Amino acid sequence: MIDTVSHAGETPDEEQPYRELGLRDEEYLRIRDILGRRPTTAELAMYSVMWSEHCSYKSSKVHLRTFGDLPRSEALLVGMGENAGVVDVGDGYAVTFKVESHNHPSYVEPYQGAATGVGGIVRDILTMGARPVAVMDSLRFGRADAPDTARVLPGVVAGVGGYGNCLGLPNIGGEILFDDCYAGNPLVNALCVGVMKHEDVRLAKAEGVGNKVVLFGARTGGDGIGGVSVLASETFDEHGPAKRPSVQVGDPFTEKLLIEACLEIFAADLVTGIQDLGGAGLSCATSELAAAGSGGMRIDLETVPLRDSTLTAAEILMSESQERMCAIVEPAKVEEFLAVCAKWDVLATVIGEVTDGDRLLIDWHGERIVDVPPRTVAHDGPVYERPYHRPADLDDLQADLPPTASADLRADWLAVVGSPDGCDKSWVTEQYDRYVQGNTVLAQPEDAGLVRIDETTHRGIALALDGNARFARLDPYTGAQLNLAEAYRNVAVSGAVPLAVTNCLNFGSPEEPEVMWQFAEAVRGLADGCRALGLPVTGGNVSLYNQTGDVAINPTPVIGVLGVHDDVRTRVRGGWRAAGETVLLLGETRPEFGGSAWAGVVHGHLGGLPPRVDLDAERALAGLLAHLAADGAVTSAHDLADGGLAQALTESALRYGTGATVRVVGDTTAALFAESVARAVVTTTDPAAVRAAAEAAGVPVTELGTTGGDALVVEGVLELPLAELRSTWTRTLPDLFGHPEDVVGAVPTGAVPTS
Amino acid sequence: MRIGVVTFPGSLDDVDAARAVRLAGGEVVPLWHADADLPAVDAVVLPGGFSYGDYLRAGAIAARQPLMRAVVDRAHAGMPVLGICNGFQVLCEAGLLPGALTRNGHLHFRNRDQALLVERADTAWTSSYAQGQTIVVPVKNGEGRYVGSDADLDRLEGEGRVVVRYAGGNPNGSSRDIAGVTSADGRVVGLMPHPEHAVEELTGPSVDGLGFFTSVLEGVLS
Amino acid sequence: MPRVVVDVVLKPEISDPQGQAVLGALGRLGHTGVTGVRQGKHFVLDVEGTPDEAELREIAENLLANPVIEDVELHLSED
């Protein structure tokens, strides 16, 4: 029998399975309090998914508020709280971008988990009214040679590629890093960026009494039911596959049609509000749309097109079937709306309307099964002030200083650049389409992705994603700032001016006070860093409970920085193309090895303090790089980060097979492997001009040497023939995951072809 | 010169193909897969992408759409047609070109800058090149492995119908390094690599791809 | 030599975009008598000696299929 509102009123004492749905006693009592009765089964389903950690941010909210306190940026058109923030990039263009995690689903089913992660973030961007123009991905796996990594990595990469390629979105960058701490908990963070005109910004809002609620896209099935509360918010235990909930299967083809239909709908101005269906499906979309509007909403749930006719009302409300959207449409425009959908073969159904009340009402075959104030579902979820304290082991960790001298610089160099973190990533990035749409100016392995947004004015946007977790483990406040600084620097290297920040905060269980401290510190560090750099946080995502058993991952704040490029024709690329150019190092090197790649790869060491943050120096360097780009004063630029100068020289030389002879002064180990911030290597045919500009900007310059030859030579220290360097740098991933020229053993699983 | 560019559901590189036509000096006529009639165009480009999600087989469903019947008829009457990547797959499925494209030998999608040897510089789409010229254009596909029986491939080679061949490495395991083939009359050409992604110095690895589009414009003019 | 056929089909609750696309194409081509399509994989294995059913089942269920989303049908036959 269907549990109606009136039945619930009459049976106050009926036992309800709220604990199985992830609600705590006091949360359940609050729901009863709000409603003045026990919730119906359908209401309980809605509250439980919407009040889950994933949807309600109950543990993180109190900290994230700091981002809202940042000084208001002139560029910010839509701030945090919407599906994604929107910034003004000039010429009437607005850009929206956001990162989102799909960590746990990608562990359960790597291909589909990663694929649907891309699908979800693309819908968030589309929802803002924008045409998605590019994606990026930041990935973390367990040890590269661990057997489970061989299962997870190929599937995740194929899934990111399979979905993004099929949508026609160029993948313009990202990261892939390995660490034991991700063995049972890989991270899959996907970013999407979209472009629109200012006037095209759309909001998730149900306005206008009598307007229709239209559900469009894929049919609703049983996939991912409870996925939000179970998949995204619970720690994995050692139980086998039987306990794993079902996974969602992505259909990028349907999503591509959804994108085209939406863009046509936006262009014809057929919607007053729109919302994607992601975590918590219809529960989320209806309650958020209604909560953001001024009235109420009524839905006839039996009109929802189903793939599986046995679904219950509660299951329909919780289903996370992919590739669905929900729009608010004026009655006079419904016909045209449906016609656009029909043209693109997109199923669209009117399922309800906006009412003048203030309740969200849901009926099932004429019986009322939900009658709630929508805000209480969408926004008034529990907020926890979770206790936190500094990890007990941190003092010892920070006191455990790294080695400072290399016993064999040549061997160390090869070890660092051949390590899974330092090696060539083309095994992965060749699986991604970088060319589609014809506007990709820079993509991997460049420091930042750069996309042209106007073919006439040559305006473009640059993006970088960075998330060094080793630094954050040593000091999460500094670590978050270092990631911000690195992404900022990467964007600046391309010649773009940094404009705004997004983030994806991947941490362990918030119920552990030490994890909660890491989280709070990272948020504080990021907020302070953004304030110092004058950048707004436009949005982001929080992923908690990333741990296996009771071991949390290293805190992994992945930071994305968006920059604007006035004229992409002046972009600066990485890699040395010609002999005889002068190689200059911008910035200052200090003997900083804490958390460095060298300490990790060569000594298996993680300890001490991360490099000192210097945001003034970052600002000065970024200003200089933009200036040099606009003047065409440099022929290449590459930032220094993981692996220090050795890594940067290797990548610059191998890109086009041009070597160099350089000399370093002072402590050689520090010169080659320290990871001091605010540094970049540039090449130029006019060193005097670069020196003069650097002096004016207050950026220290060191002349390293000259490009040319088929080796990297550090005078008096070592000589590395490019052939040897290339073989070390390129063979790591193919040796681990199969040489692409051979038929490889891992057949990507899943229903969707990876072609 | 009016060049039609077809959009199927799931076409992705249609915008790029149109840009390439424009940069070569042609006028673009957007075509919609569901239309039964082909308007007055001088040539047609079937762009890359994942028509119908590449479900069933790449190109299989698109090849059976209404507009394709008209394209096939006009191609038989001599209209130049270029199929790029998914468009090549559609042409094979529609029977306008021989052979079939199957899952890459290494089972991965692969995107890289690829050297190609131009073996036929006398088709409607390659007359701007010199025979024996090497060009570099992007390749990106998951089902780009060109196959056929040995007898069929021998016949194809014998008739000189291989237009472009992979040089410096075969990206997908195609038989005999075949990257693109032509119809017997040299009017219909299909290739897996993407010349439309190599038409601007800013966004491509070269501008070597432009020749496909200037070829057809010059051919139609003369 | 014994030959074993394994059909791998998506679990009924998992959506099948490929099958849906085929169904749509059939409808547009006028084959309206087909009302549902599910697409799966079909493996033909050559087996040396007598196939050990337990081993084959293990292969089918955990290697040929992805048990999270797929079911298998094992057809042992000798020919």
Add this chain to the structure above:
Amino acid sequence: MPRVVVDVVLKPEISDPQGQAVLGALGRLGHTGVTGVRQGKHFVLDVEGTPDEAELREIAENLLANPVIEDVELHLSED
């Protein structure tokens, strides 16, 4: 409702990297009794009314399979 199964297999002369990959994986996992693997597609069609065999054969041979590289097996069964 009648159910029709169509298996699509690559012609013997066409190489099958997916089957090869599976075979390789089986070998590495110690399943050496399997000496050959070919991978094809398996379609399950729901058909309304009595299936017209000629139409089904046409569907199988010309849509579900590409006759250039694939063979089909049609299994008509009612259940």
